Amino acid sequence: MGKEPMTNIPAPAEIVEVRQVSGDTALFRLRFWDEGTGHGFTFVPGQFVQVSVPAAGEAPFSPLSPPRSDGTLDLCVRKAGHVTSRLHKAREGAMVGIRGPFGTGFPVAEMMGKDVLLLAGGLGIVPLHSLLWHLLEQRDAYASITLMYGATEPSALLLREEMTALACRRDMRLMLTVDFSAEEWTAEPACNIGLLPDLLRGSPIAADNCYAIVCGPPALYRCIIGELQGLGFSDQRILLSLERRMKCGVGRCAHCAVGQMLCCIDGPVFRLSNLKDVEGAL
Ligand SMILES: Cc1cc2nc3c(=O)[nH]c(=O)nc-3n(C[C@H](O)[C@H](O)[C@H](O)COP(=O)(O)OP(=O)(O)OC[C@H]3O[C@@H](n4cnc5c(N)ncnc54)[C@H](O)[C@@H]3O)c2cc1C
Ligand code: FES
The missing domain is CATH 3.40.50.80 (Nucleotide-binding domain of ferredoxin-NADP reductase (FNR) module)
Structure with missing residues (x-):
């Protein structure tokens, strides 16, 4: 289910659309600044990206959109705290940074025919x-x-x-x-x-x-x-x-431990069979 991250250096992306989808949740359409990076950006649904918001910090989010080849990526973000509140204040034209994709995705190939x-x-x-x-x-x-x-x-x-x-x-x-x-x-x-x-x-x-x-x-x-x-x-x-508090997103800080596993590397997508004996996993 895993996939190597494309890059660990944040790629600049512009917010090209913001749409409120409920009282505290908004959809952000991002377009990679560099066409080469954007058109090469792909992921397996279920993987996540680390989004850096200037003067606020970084937080993990799952793409809302499927992998696209036009250099855009949609996120759907609920206002929770520092980073997400700052993102909610951003308007079209503002820039963010994208690292990733990270973690495991859903086993889309294995599910074929099912x-x-x-x-x-x-x-x-x-x-x-x-x-x-x-x-x-x-x-x-x-x-x-x-x-x-x-x-x-x-x-x-x-x-x-x-x-x-x-x-x-x-x-x-x-x-x-x-x-x-x-x-x-x-x-x-x-x-x-x-x-x-x-x-x-x-x-x-x-x-x-x-x-x-x-x-x-x-x-x-x-x-x-x-x-x-x-x-x-x-x-x-x-x-x-699974969702855990994350910091590095790449297996270095152990903030996201799930027993002996790391949510950012071994997850966030897990099979129940791998979590059954892990205390506190669910
Ligand atoms: C793999 C992954 C995918 C995610 N995808 C999405 C997404 O698509 N959309 C979205 O809105 N959010 C998503 N989240 C959650 C999002 O990352 C957090 O809401 C965000 O990090 C909060 O940052 P903040 O600086 O705004 O909040 P902070 O100021 O850091 O914290 C505010 C409050 O939120 C709690 N909190 C922070 N991070 C988490 C977390 N990971 N799990 C549970 N509680 C948390 C804190 O304990 C605190 O109570 C995802 C998290 C992970 C790990
Ligand atoms: S977030 Fe640092 S090890 Fe997972």
């Missing part, structure tokens, strides 16, 4: 959106594709317009859910009210030819893994993307 079930909770939609579009761009290489995406409430559901378009596609299945909604849900796309594991429990997913890819907050992992195992998924075919 059903793929994507389970995203909250901001976990970001790397799974990149993966989804990568799979859709090579649609014939995969069997069925299902995205189940859950958010706490309607206003936290990201990329609503795009979800409406995805819901109309015949070559994939989209299932949305929100934990609660103060009002009756009448808008498009159709959305269930309840938790993501409940959505999974009620759906006709056959595990025998399927990979399950999960990305979301720790609480999601704890409740969804049992459901997947109950459906017959083997631990080899349950892939999880």
Whole structure:
């Protein structure tokens, strides 16, 4: 699943578009300043980049977009603290630095010919959106594709317009859910009210030819893994993307330890079978 980083020196990139996608989360489209770097920049969905924001510092983010050949890269960033708040203040024309890509990606080659079930909770939609579009761009290489995406409430559901378009596609299945909604849900796309594991429990997913890819907050992992195992998924075919505090991103500082492993090198994408006996991993 791994891939060597393209570079450890930040490549300058310009913010060419900023779009608010929820109260605290915005989409940033970046264009590499140097055409050669930009057009050569590629990654496997699930890998991450380190983004440096002038006068603020550096933070890891997963690409929202699939690998592109036009020198652009989309990020979807929630305002959390110092670096992300500074990024949210940046407007079109501002510059950032990009190191990477780093870490392991999703096993896109191994999954060829198989059903793929994507389970995203909250901001976990970001790397799974990149993966989804990568799979859709090579649609014939995969069997069925299902995205189940859950958010706490309607206003936290990201990329609503795009979800409406995805819901109309015949070559994939989209299932949305929100934990609660103060009002009756009448808008498009159709959305269930309840938790993501409940959505999974009620759906006709056959595990025998399927990979399950999960990305979301720790609480999601704890409740969804049992459901997947109950459906017959083997631990080899349950892939999880973990989030840890990171500093160097390249295996030098040990800030991101997951037991004896490092999230920035051995992850962020792990098989459940590799995490089972690792205390504190999930
Ligand atoms: C592989 C990876 C991919 C990521 N992808 C995305 C993404 O696509 N979009 C996005 O918005 N965020 C993503 N994150 C999280 C993002 O890196 C953090 O929100 C960011 O580093 C916070 O930096 P800050 O300086 O703004 O916050 P700080 O000022 O450093 O901290 C603010 C608060 O956030 C908490 N925090 C900081 N980093 C993390 C972390 N890694 N995990 C949990 N809590 C943290 C701190 O404990 C503190 O409470 C990703 C993290 C990793 C490791
Ligand atoms: S972030 Fe430094 S070792 Fe992983």
